[in-house]
Amino acid sequence: MSIGYACLAVAVNGSEMKSCTLKNANEERLMSLIEHNLSALETVIDYNVLNGIKLFRISSDLIPFGSSIAADIPWHEHLSGEFSRIGQKIMKAGMRVSMHPGQYTVLNSINNAVVERAIEDLDYHEKVLDALGLDPEHKLVLHLGGVYGNKAQAIKRFLVHYRHLEPAVKNRLVLENDDTMFNIDNVLEASSAVDIPVVYDNLHNAANPADHAMSDLDWINLCGATWKRGDGLQKIHYSQQNPTKRTGAHSETIELETFLDFYHRLSAMDIDIMLEVKDKNISALKCINCVSNQGIGALEREWARYKYSILERSPAEYGRIRTLLTDKNTYPALEMYRLVEEAYRTPIHRGNVVNAVQHVWGYFKNKATKTEKSRFDRLLTKYLSDDASLTSLKNCLHRIARKYKEEHLLNGYYFYK
DNA sequence: TGACGTCAAGATCCG
DNA sequence: CGGATCTTGACGTCA
Numbered sequence A: 001m002s003i004g005y006a007c008l009a010v011a012v013n014g015s016e017m018k019s020c021t022l023k024n025a026n027e028e029r030l031m032s033l034i035e036h037n038l039s040a041l042e043t044v045i046d047y048n049v050l051n052g053i054k055l056f057r058i059s060s061d062l063i064p065f066g067s068s069i070a071a072d073i074p075w076h077e078h079l080s081g082e083f084s085r086i087g088q089k090i091m092k093a094g095m096r097v098s099m100h101p102g103q104y105t106v107l108n109s110i111n112n113a114v115v116e117r118a119i120e121d122l123d124y125h126e127k128v129l130d131a132l133g134l135d136p137e138h139k140l141v142l143h144l145g146g147v148y149g150n151k152a153q154a155i156k157r158f159l160v161h162y163r164h165l166e167p168a169v170k171n172r173l174v175l176e177n178d179d180t181m182f183n184i185d186n187v188l189e190a191s192s193a194v195d196i197p198v199v200y201d202n203l204h205n206a207a208n209p210a211d212h213a214m215s216d217l218d219w220i221n222l223c224g225a226t227w228k229r230g231d232g233l234q235k236i237h238y239s240q241q242n243p244t245k246r247t248g249a250h251s252e253t254i255e256l257e258t259f260l261d262f263y264h265r266l267s268a269m270d271i272d273i274m275l276e277v278k279d280k281n282i283s284a285l286k287c288i289n290c291v292s293n294q295g296i297g298a299l300e301r302e303w304a305r306y307k308y309s310i311l312e313r314s315p316a317e318y319g320r321i322r323t324l325l326t327d328k329n330t331y332p333a334l335e336m337y338r339l340v341e342e343a344y345r346t347p348i349h350r351g352n353v354v355n356a357v358q359h360v361w362g363y364f365k366n367k368a369t370k371t372e373k374s375r376f377d378r379l380l381t382k383y384l385s386d387d388a389s390l391t392s393l394k395n396c397l398h399r400i401a402r403k404y405k406e407e408h409l410l411n412g413y414y415f416y417k
Numbered sequence B: 001t002g003a004c005g006t007c008a009a010g011a012t013c014c015g
Numbered sequence C: 001c002g003g004a005t006c007t008t009g010a011c012g013t014c015a
Helices: A027-050 A080-092 A112-131 A151-163 A167-172 A184-194 A202-207 A216-224 A256-265 A281-291 A296-313 A315-324 A333-345 A350-361 A370-384 A390-403
Strands: A003-007 A055-058 A096-098 A140-143 A173-176 A198-201 A235-238 A272-275
Touching (some): A003 A281, A027 A055, A080 A112, A112 A140, A112 A151, A112 A167, A151 A184, A173 A184, A184 A198, A184 A216, A198 A202, A202 A216, A202 A235, A256 A333, A272 A281, A281 A296, A281 A333, A350 A390, A370 A390
Parallel strands (some): A003 A055, A003 A272, A055 A096, A198 A235, A235 A272
16 A cells, blocks of 8 residues: 655655747757756655655656657667666665646547547657556556547547557556546446556546445445556545635645545555645655654654744644654654644744744854845845735745755745645 | 646746 | 746647
8 A cells, every 4th residue: 555646746856847848849958858857757756765655656747748749859768777777766665656648638539630649648658657667557547538429439439549559558558537527437437348447536536426426435446346467556546625726626735634534444455545636745745654654753854844834833833743752652643743734724923934934044144145144134024014925035045045055944845835 | 719737938027 | 137926838628
């Protein structure tokens, strides 16, 4: 059982992907972007290994225009050493990765050109996982596509096109229910015709349920049967509704209570859970640390990252968590994250913000230049009189932290959450 | 024709 | 000039 997150890591220095617009793309530029992105990927993989995260989705943006203009660039040969090194790290850590072509990859389109591009896109994704040297347990997640007024026909067309895919692609392909068109029943029907494993997405199911209602657990059990030997553990997507956005929109963070309730209903099922949530690795670590004992050290590392963003909201919670972690013979993960969530529910008060800002400034006050100090002072004054946003004040500190390479601050959540 | 989702690039505005 | 903030881009379907 692994819990993971998708595509990008928050507050992980050097993990950012780069891209360019189509009109600025040329072979040289793309190649340098690819080199950069591959190194960013390695940074994320290293971070995952270090933090015990064993499930991760690689961003489709790894190779910009990977299925169109970059398809002619032999990046996998130029960078074969890097790819296989990263792949080795993934395998050695027992990490499982995946990729997920988005809503615009439509294999069942009624437009042949769109189908062609979908095939090229799948080939591209397969090429990345292949370059990493990963076996078919590392999956490619796909949606069925469009309905075009006739679901049965649309599924039929998907199956026809599916049968013509490269075997390597077929070996990795898994299908997911979507939040507007093909519900989990539709996907299971398509799956049964050609034996494609099915990824159950709980929020998509809530937004777009099957005709006959069943519990998450029952659907997960049904989908479990579609995962065969060689496919690896059954995989599901888990997310929570964002209360301020449209139905089906992912939440900012995973609420522990709700997640644990879901998780415990799975009881002893050995499945991989991909979280789809805005704060990515932050929620993944929270969930991982709460479902198994990762050692008090893991909690201490988390506390080091949360520290100033908790202080910014609630000095009381800050004090409680500190006290909680003093006994090194315990593993108070649940209590710690409950206090963290409580602090994040606390409305932000200017006094607490300034207190946290001053703590962070403490890292630089002896080495900052005159200009940096006066800029900081000026912004702080303006913030106090409501003439500057908290964001600009924190961005100012973030810049200084980058300049002086304050890893402790750069790896913390303060500048990001 | 706009909305949908996603992220970073690009453009523009501000002091 | 640097930094903050808005807009665009790239993808395809559907209302």
